[in-house]
Amino acid sequence: MNESAIHQSLLAAGIAGVGDLDESSKDPTIEVQPEALVETMTWLRDDAGCAMEMLHLVTAVEREDRMDLVYHLSSLAKHHSITVRVSVARPEGDVEFVPEVPSVASVFSSADWHEREQWDLLGVRFAGHPDHRRILLPEEWIGHPLRKDYVYPSEHGGIPLELDAVPIYEKAPAGEAAERVSEPRPAGAPLTQPPSEPSHRPHAGGKAPDKTKDQS
């Protein structure tokens, strides 16, 4: 079956909340309301004509006005595949946007880790997930790095993460405290900012060689 035939049979099954087939892209995509997601996925898996045995990927895509959840399914027996998309609109002026969709881990076990990863990196909640934890980042991490408005942290667990966090000191005269010559990178500045002026970096863990001394 091609994508439009799958869409037609899905419509004929009479599941409330199944939308149109978006054919504007390379992979035709069925749009589904969040409430109908679990029912749609179960039907796609169990129907003899569709027989979508495998869920390949769960992807969250952040757009300006919404969060899209994209599910890639394919059938090994029938040699066809389909893409399903669920959209959650971002409420007006909502800064802490935490979209929530039903989890499909009860339909496909492969969704378990994929959904955990999307929670971890994009902050999407999956209602009914059996083990809703972060997966790649530490449990105490703040924020979701793949969000467009994510702010790069300056330190984690006492480890400085800024490029210039290790202070650079001018060579101090004997008996005097070293003076800091470079300022840490300001928050929000690009990581690849060229240094404003060349700084002197003493040799790590030791004194800089004294050039005035005779080498012999």
Place this chain on the structure above:
Amino acid sequence: MEALEMYTTDDRSDVYTEELKLNLGPQHPSTHGVLRVELKMDGEVITQSRCDIGYLHRCAEKIGENVSYLQFTPYTDRMDYLASMNNNLAWSLTVEKMLDLEVPERAQWLRMICCELNRIASHLIAFGTYGIDIGANTPFFYAFRDREKIMALLERPSGTRMLYNYIQPGGLRRDVDDNWVDDVLTFCGEFEKAWVEYNTLLSHNRIFIGRTANIGIIPREMALDFGLSGPVLRASGVKWDLRRDVPYLAPYDEVDFEVPIGEGTYGTLGDCWDRYWVRMREMMESIRIIRQGCAKLPGGEVMTKKQKSMYKTPMKPGPGHAYMRCENPRGELGFYVVSEGGASPIRNRTRAPSFCNLAVLDQLLPGTMLGDAVAIIGSLDIVLGEVDR
């Protein structure tokens, strides 16, 4: 007195052990990288397992949103670093799908030959390190001896030994030299003899069979439910290979090869030995593909002029999305790219086969012995660079 009561009230009064929490990894050779598994043990038997991944996380998807389509190719090398050529191919095909690029015929055939060579190299690592996991050190040296020949062959066109960055959107970086095809054929002859040695060393060894047969059985339904792919899926008796079923490169349609599946030769279908044996037979099928590819290799360009000019300005696919998947040595590698018309995608998602295959581990371990856990992790053949990305 208390201790005596404890012994008599327990059901297994003769062998009472307290629950032990064991931390397997992250720095342990049998975990093939920085994988950590939290195990709850009852004596030697595992009662619960929980994977902890992310030690090698570099947020490749975030990087992919900030670099151009061409610049992301070297980052794909560093995901599954044992099969860089296959990763490059999957990414290039994704970009080509977005841009509707036509690739010259010679480039397609050379892509197929390089990817199959890389598949053998990757399976040789799986074969060699699996022997070490089980306790057989010698096969490792045989595997690395022959892998070195493949690395030397792939170094000649690409310039590097492991992270090739050779296959690029639009074709190949450069053509192979004149003697390359002859040398590949020489290697094929040598490898076919070496493969027989591997089997006498390890495959049909009684101790090896004892350690792997009937261990870590993945039934067919479980394999499909967890979205497993590659040799792990085929060992469970599912005849599914993208090269045969959804040929993503035109030459795969024109060559003749078998798709090995597990048969439960020494134990149950889908056990560790089946997964190992599927990989071993796949190496010989790759040799068959390479031989046919070398015989049919057409002449011509490896990258057309139109595509060369595209490298001067960034590629900008129109708004839309595309998902492309390829048969990697470890399973189906997929890239999902969403573009809004800019020079870099707004979402760059990787379906890593090792990530999906590892998810099944927490289901396999409970009920097995600790020594078998090492055999099961090894038989899944994961690369942590790809699990964590």
